[in-house]
Amino acid sequence: MAQQHPNMNFIALEMQESALAVLLKQQVATPLPNLQLLVANADHLVDLFSDDQVSEIYLNFSDPWPKTRHEKRRLTYASFLTQYRRILTPTGVLQLKTDNRHFFEYSLMSMNHFGMHFAELSLDLHHDTTAWAMTNVTTEYEDKFAAKGQPIYGVRATFESPLD
Known part of the structure; x- marks a missing residue:
């Protein structure tokens, strides 16, 4: 969604670090400045x-x-x-x-x-x-x-x- 809507900000909130780790790898490979990751x-x-x-x-x-x-x-x-x-x-x-x-x-x-x-x-x-x-x-x-x-x-x- 962050790719399709670059003018909107997105926060991925997840309490499991391992689940966000997968997304973090993708974020490193293809950075999306409108996507923030939050372990909470x-x-x-x-x-x-x-x-x-x-x-x-x-x-x-x-x-x-x-x-x-x-x-x-x-x-x-x-x-x-x-x-x-x-x-x-x-x-x-x-x-x-x-x-x-x-x-x-x-x-x-x-x-x-x-x-x-x-x-x-x-x-x-x-x-x-x-x-x-x-x-x-x-x-x-x-x-x-x-x-x-x-x-x-x-x-x-x-x-x-x-x-x-």
């Missing part, structure tokens, strides 16, 4: 970003934390949504993509209970013909799961309804 835990986003500072948040193939006792670790749990609301601009967008149906359903319910507006929703993003699907930038995980025939679930949501 998303539990503390409000300590990293000011209120209304971020225009979009992308949750790409996050760990679904399938066990009920780990629900608070899911990146669409209420405590995370509270932080996203603070750091996103008033028209900011939260985008989620996953191959995990249960996590997707949980996320939709969580966002709905939080009063979010679903701007776009897909039960099979790679077979949709919406503008969002047609301009989708895929991730490595996404390509891997799609190649196995798994549907890619996606939602783009805002905290403000279009009528607000």
Whole structure:
């Protein structure tokens, strides 16, 4: 996405150093001045970003934390949504993509209970013909799961309804 949108700044936030190491190697080989890498835990986003500072948040193939006792670790749990609301601009967008149906359903319910507006929703993003699907930038995980025939679930949501 940083390559396709050189006038936008991107921050890749990951708590696993090994995951960012792969991206760092690519960044060294082909530097993108609009991409910054940050090793951090998303539990503390409000300590990293000011209120209304971020225009979009992308949750790409996050760990679904399938066990009920780990629900608070899911990146669409209420405590995370509270932080996203603070750091996103008033028209900011939260985008989620996953191959995990249960996590997707949980996320939709969580966002709905939080009063979010679903701007776009897909039960099979790679077979949709919406503008969002047609301009989708895929991730490595996404390509891997799609190649196995798994549907890619996606939602783009805002905290403000279009009528607000």
